[in-house]
Amino acid sequence: MTVNAVSHxxxxxxxxxxxxxxxxxxxxxxxxxxxNAGCFVAVEAGKLRPDARVVIVExxxxxxxxxxxAGMDAINTYIPPDKTPEDLVRWSRAQVGGGPLREDLxxxxxxxxxxxxxDLERWGVPFLRDEQGRxxxxxxxDISIHGEQLKPIxxxxxxxxxxxxxxxxxxxxxxxxDGVCRGAVGFGVRDGKCYVFRAGATVISTGGAGTLYKSYTxxxxxxxxxxxxxxxxxxxxxxxxxxxxxxxxxLEQRWVATRTKDFCGPVDTISxxxxxxxxxxxGERVMSRYAELGGDAAPxxxxxxxxxxxxxxxxxxCYCDTTHLSPEKARAMMEDYLNERPSFVLFLAxxxxxxxxxxxxxxxxxxxxxxxxxxGGFWVDMRRMTTVPxxxxxxxxxxxxxxxxxxxxxxxxxLAARGALAYLEENADLPDVDMRDVExxxxxxYAPLLERDRDGVRPVEMKERLQRLMDEYAGGVSQFYRxxxxxxxYALRHxxxxxxxxxxxxxxxxxxxxNAHETMDRVDVAEAVVHHLxxxxxxxxxxxxxxxxxxxRNDAEFDCFVESRRDPETGEVSTxxxxxxxxxxxxxxxx
Numbered sequence: 001m002t003v004n005a006v007s008h009x010x011x012x013x014x015x016x017x018x019x020x021x022x023x024x025x026x027x028x029x030x031x032x033x034x035x036n037a038g039c040f041v042a043v044e045a046g047k048l049r050p051d052a053r054v055v056i057v058e059x060x061x062x063x064x065x066x067x068x069x070a071g072m073d074a075i076n077t078y079i080p081p082d083k084t085p086e087d088l089v090r091w092s093r094a095q096v097g098g099g100p101l102r103e104d105l106x107x108x109x110x111x112x113x114x115x116x117x118x119d120l121e122r123w124g125v126p127f128l129r130d131e132q133g134r135x136x137x138x139x140x141x142d143i144s145i146h147g148e149q150l151k152p153i154x155x156x157x158x159x160x161x162x163x164x165x166x167x168x169x170x171x172x173x174x175x176x177x178d179g180v181c182r183g184a185v186g187f188g189v190r191d192g193k194c195y196v197f198r199a200g201a202t203v204i205s206t207g208g209a210g211t212l213y214k215s216y217t218x219x220x221x222x223x224x225x226x227x228x229x230x231x232x233x234x235x236x237x238x239x240x241x242x243x244x245x246x247x248x249x250x251l252e253q254r255w256v257a258t259r260t261k262d263f264c265g266p267v268d269t270i271s272x273x274x275x276x277x278x279x280x281x282x283g284e285r286v287m288s289r290y291a292e293l294g295g296d297a298a299p300x301x302x303x304x305x306x307x308x309x310x311x312x313x314x315x316x317x318c319y320c321d322t323t324h325l326s327p328e329k330a331r332a333m334m335e336d337y338l339n340e341r342p343s344f345v346l347f348l349a350x351x352x353x354x355x356x357x358x359x360x361x362x363x364x365x366x367x368x369x370x371x372x373x374x375x376g377g378f379w380v381d382m383r384r385m386t387t388v389p390x391x392x393x394x395x396x397x398x399x400x401x402x403x404x405x406x407x408x409x410x411x412x413x414x415l416a417a418r419g420a421l422a423y424l425e426e427n428a429d430l431p432d433v434d435m436r437d438v439e440x441x442x443x444x445x446y447a448p449l450l451e452r453d454r455d456g457v458r459p460v461e462m463k464e465r466l467q468r469l470m471d472e473y474a475g476g477v478s479q480f481y482r483x484x485x486x487x488x489x490y491a492l493r494h495x496x497x498x499x500x501x502x503x504x505x506x507x508x509x510x511x512x513x514x515n516a517h518e519t520m521d522r523v524d525v526a527e528a529v530v531h532h533l534x535x536x537x538x539x540x541x542x543x544x545x546x547x548x549x550x551x552x553r554n555d556a557e558f559d560c561f562v563e564s565r566r567d568p569e570t571g572e573v574s575t576x577x578x579x580x581x582x583x584x585x586x587x588x589x590x591x
Contacts, residue, residue: 002165012192012510020446022194027055029420030183030199032171033206033237034058035066036406037395039158040413041203046161049421054163055197059170063155066207067230071148073269073339076405078117078143085110086584092403094591095300097541100561101375102400103583104382109401109411116410123153138273148339169195170514173441174240177431181391185441189514194442198433201390201420208370208396209235209525213476214467215366217264228257228264228365235369237397239521241378242528245568247387249399249561250375252532252545254367256481258304261363265344267320270360274333276320280310286318305543308364308480319359330356366477369529371396372404379563383419392416448507448516456506459515462498466523469494474530475546484549488534495527527573528564535562535575
């Protein structure tokens with residue numbers, strides 16, 4: 001069953017909280033976020049426990065939501081016949097410069113990767129194959145697909161699994177009782193109702209955190225959403241868990257990617273899929289300058305940062321050189337873009353650009369927190385449960401396991417579903433929800449709307465202040481990703497100022513109310529990110545995490561995980577470390 005919260009987005013104007021209807025929904029398993037991982041949680045739970053009451057809560061509409069909403073042209077990890085799961089973990093370890101990464105999580109994920117990817121093909125996603133019927137690799141580990149319909153196909157399977165889907169509901173906070181997560185509260189972004197989801201186990205699969213930083217392509221005050229990552233994944237899942245005391249890991253290992261300039265489109269389609277080398281303004285191959293760091297096979301953070309280093313050295317702008325492509329190859333490349341970023345084809349056409357005559361300019365993206373790409377997210381155990389009992393994480397929300405990408409996030413959904421169902425079996429007698437907590441969260445939710453006629457701050461104004469703050473002081477693109485202790489301290493002081501101004505946020509309608517809560521979530525996640533950047537007093541991943549005051553890597557002190565936790569009572573944030581536990585043999589420091 002699919003429930004759509006619809007009706008009067010603009011007309012809903014309660015005078016008091018008593019005017020807001022409360023809807024209570026009971027579930028065995030609650031899934032917050034109906035993206036890639038969330039759909040796989042539902043499908044796996046439906047297979048294992050057909051009788052379980054599974055509920056998916058989605059802020060948008062499940063058929064076109066999340067990071068895969070516009071489609072994909074490749075699955076970035078699929079183990080070829082001559083490789084093993086252990087090989088994939090070693091490759092992932094190398095891509096983050098030898099670590100840290102959770103090798104236990106990565107190996108358990110890799111062992112089920114191919115089966116989860118093959119689920120997608122069985123469900124109807126077209127995989128490109130050669131004359132012998134073998135999948136077509138476009139790199140060492142990634143395969144080409146026609147994935148424009150990827151997300152609708154996933155969503156259909158989630159609906160078929162028997163899960164109840166509640167669309168157009170923004171979840172704002174978790175329900176806690178005696179330190180245990182017992183569900184969540186949110187509101188209908190179309191009908192204005194308060195929705196209370198009481199659950200035995202809860203999985204956060206809300207994606208990563210984009211839009212914490214200002215994008216250099218954000219030309220419009222109203223949208224500001226010309227970014228590479230899905231602009232509607234704002235880190236709400238991280239924020240909800242953080243406020244309840246769940247431990248976060250590795251947020252300083254931000255994801256910074258090389259993207260097409262002025263549009264922020266994907267570059268791997270050009271460079272990996274069609275062999276277009278990265279060159280600088282003089283036509284020199286950029287990566288050959290970084291041969292000692294791995295050249296074209298360099299870790300992802302080096303390949304992402306190299307073009308920006310060329311700019312700093314006065315050798316920019318940089319390009320993906322497509323001028324060697326034949327007209328047939330160029331057309332095929334444009335067709336591939338139609339599967340992931342179709343508007344990029346229109347962007348090039350609007351310029352009248354022939355890529356066989358003029359290379360495609362590239363630049364660095366704004367930083368993102370993405371647990372499917374880097375290691376940022378919740379610290380989880382092997383069942384994918386966070387440090388808060390009853391609260392699980394999947395996909396981008398689960399930290400410690402970089403380079404999962406689409407296929408690995410599918411696996412995370414399966415593993416989180418199994419862990420959550422096992423937890424339900426072991427914990428039949430869970431504490432009830434305290435409705436007084438619901439009333440407190442309800443008051444917090446609707447405060448910006450109930451105070452709409454008073455002077456205050458619009459959500460977009462606070463969002464823009466945060467994005468500039470993070471960009472200029474916490475290592476954004478305008479600073480070529482560099483930061484230091486003084487700038488990070490400045491950022492924390494001003495983030496605290498923004499948090500103190502939450503009470504002045506005003507919303508004229510339900511859409512702005514959603515924007516207000518998204519902005520508060522961004523600010524809280526940004527606080528955690530800055531604490532992580534401050535705690536890692538070294539430069540381990542240039543570009544992803546560059547400290548000008550600590551420019552060298554320091555294995556003696558920081559060959560470990562940096563963790564953070566926010567006290568739910570006081571709001572104070574503490575940082576600490578966890579040791580790296582190596583499972584697979586090999587000298588990872590040379591990888």
